[in-house]
Amino acid sequence: MATITIPKKLIKESDLVIIPRKEYEGFLRIAKKRIYTELDRDLDKAIAEVKHGKIIGPFDNAKDLMKNIRHASLRVKKYDEERGIWQARVDRNIRFYFCVESDGYRLLDIKKHPK
Numbered sequence: 484m485a486t487i488t489i490p491k492k493l494i495k496e497s498d499l500v501i502i503p504r505k506e507y508e509g510f511l512r513i514a515k516k517r518i519y520t521e522l523d524r525d526l527d528k529a530i531a532e533v534k535h536g537k538i539i540g541p542f543d544n545a546k547d548l549m550k551n552i553r554h555a556s557l558r559v560k561k562y563d564e565e566r567g568i569w570q571a572r573v574d575r576n577i578r579f580y581f582c583v584e585s586d587g588y589r590l591l592d593i594k595k596h597p598k
Contacts, residue, residue: 522595
């Protein structure tokens with residue numbers, strides 16, 4: 484029989500639980516389903532609206548967006564001049580943040596606009 488030694492610093496307040504891998508993976512699947520943020524819901528809603536033709540944007544794909552990053556509907560503005568971060572608008576509630584690089588743009592984040 485194999486013996487495993489677990490350092491005490493890894494066990495906080497007797498919280499060590501050992502379960503079979505299949506049960507652990509089941510817990511992970513459940514946890515991933517529960518980790519569904521408000522932003523995820525908003526993005527899913529926006530995608531569904533686009534699929535149903537409720538929203539018509541100026542771009543058909545990401546390539547067109549990158550060619551026209553200064554399009555008025557995006558309302559692009561300098562977000563953090565010191566770090567070279569720009570902000571653009573996806574819709575009323577969602578913004579994306581990017582940096583301008585020598586060979587294009589680097590997307591940094593997409594998140595709900597703080598109101």
